[in-house]
Amino acid sequence: MTHLSEEQLILHYYGEPESAGPAVHLAVCEQCQREYDALARTLDSCDYAVPERLASYEVAVWHRLEPKLARRSWSSWWKAAPALAGLVVVAFLAGQWIAKRSGGRVQPATVSSASAISGKVRERILLVAMGDHLERSQMVIAELVNTRASGAIDISDERRRAQDLVQDNRLFRQTAVKSGDGVDANVLDELERVLLEIAHSPSQISSPELENLQRRIEAQGILFKVRVVGTTAREKGNRL
Amino acid sequence: MEWTDAAAVEHARGGNADAFRVLVDRHSRAVFRLAYRMTGNEHDAEDMVQETFLRAYKQLGRFDGRAGFGTWLYRIAANCSVDLLRARKKRDERTVEAPVDAVRSRDASPERLTQSVEISGILGTAMKELSQTERTAFVLRHYEGLAMEEIGRVLGVEPNAAKHSVFRAVQKLRRALQPAMGAAR
Structure with missing residues (x-):
């Protein structure tokens, strides 16, 4: 044998x-x-155990990767440029506003305090803008979550609004990351995923697909988190 | 509702970073698993995950869709690990690591093995002693469950050559683990 x-x-x-x-x-x-x-x-017996990764592993990988991708891709910079320019314009307008309030006479002695105030105003504008952005995002998500229908559902309006919100959201998230605000950055990151999912959905979806989407959104508790961060941002902005 | 890998690649090629993020979300955990088993080191594995996706992003134009995106990504990860391990070997040249044979002769007694050497420890050392091709082939077959044909695609060789790499890896690991297995019985 x-x-x-x-x-x-x-x-x-x-x-x-x-x-x-x-x-x-x-x-x-x-x-x-x-x-x-x-x-x-x-x-x-060849059990080569791999260390467990956190549930947010993919988010961490992306955060580390994204800046490197931007360095390698001019197109990313060009896409972000108008929005970044928008922030610069906000800062510029805030500076103008301060100058007007001081009657256009900015004395050398007051330059530093004016800069400090303009910094505060800029922060206020950003916080209020973020609060508005979160409120608009919340409305889009709430509309979807509260939709009850049978058969095909037209979500083209929510989809279009989500597409618009994604770009702004990215800027707010990057700002939160740069300023070391981990809580805001995490919530904005979760929100971005939800907005992306809505933005990439077809215009017409079936009711089971909508129910799946609603379940995923509700499981993350994103509406509550967005509400809390949005309210905090607006309150902080109003205090400044 | 969700993008397929192919659709996400198509959009990412057009400069859509969100589409690339979909691919990262979907594959980063698997790439980490592979990277860790290839490098045996968490820090190197994380670097390898980053480098794999960076290379993939740069080479998206070359992805022809003949193999799945996951297989293509594995190929890039395998190449990354070759570079990384080569660099590490240079770095570690001054430190003498105990080769598998040395481990075996030193710990030849099954009793001693059961007392002082864990099977996983020997496995880790033995894995490092495999050639890059053997190690990649073994990891992809044993842990990732890829078919020989797919392993061949990752390694850029015929399925038969991939099969022989798996054979050699198993034979070497068996030799290295033999004393510990005797002790464990």
């Missing part, structure tokens, strides 16, 4: 298609079965 080679036993262990022949042989050959058992015991 010709016994099985180690290669055949390995193929049999991994269930490769050509291992049907060896299976028949193993059923009748005690020696090969013993050999196979030893091989299987060794391979079964």
Whole structure:
């Protein structure tokens, strides 16, 4: 009797298609079965445990990766440029506003305090703008979550609004990351995923698809988180 | 509702970062698993995940869709690990690591093995002693469950060559683990 080679036993262990022949042989050959058992015991013990990653692992990978991608892609910069320019305009207008309030006479002695105030105003504008952005996002999500319908549903309006909100959201998130505000950054990140999902949905979806979407949104509790961060931002902005 | 990998690649090629993020979300955990098993080190594995996606992003134009995106990504990850391990080898040249044979001769007694050497420890050392191709082939077959044909695509070799890499890896690991297995019985 010709016994099985180690290669055949390995193929049999991994269930490769050509291992049907060896299976028949193993059923009748005690020696090969013993050999196979030893091989299987060794391979079964090759448990090379991989350290667990956090549930937010993908988010962390993306946050580390995104700036590097931007460096490699001019197109990303060009896409972000108008929105970044918008923020610069906000800062500029805030500066103008301060200058007008001081009658256009900004004395050297008051330059530093004016800069400090303009910094505060800029922060206020950003906080209020973020509060508005979160409120608009909340409305889009709430409309979807509260929709009850049978048959196909037209969500083209929510989809279009979500598409508009994604770009702004990214800027607010990047600002939160840069300023070290982890809580805001995390909520904005979760919101971005939800907005992206809505933005990438077809205009017409079936009611089971809508229910799936609603379940996913509700499972994350994103509406509550957005409400809390939005209210906090607006209150903080109003205090400044 | 959700983008397929192919659709996400298509959009990402057009400069849509969100589409690339979909791919990162979908595959980063699997790439980490592979990277960790290839490098045996968490820090190196994280670097490898980053480098794999950066290279993938840069080379998206070359993805022809013949293999799945996951397989293509594995190929990039395998190449990254070659570079990373080569760099690490240079870095570690001054430190002498115990090769598998040395571990075996030193710990030849099953009793001693059960007392002082964990199977996983020996496995880790033995994995490092495999050639890059053997290690990649074994990890993809044993842990990731890829078919020989797919492993061949990742390694850029015929399925038969991939099969032989798996054979060699299993044979070397068996030799290295033999004493510990005897002790564990």
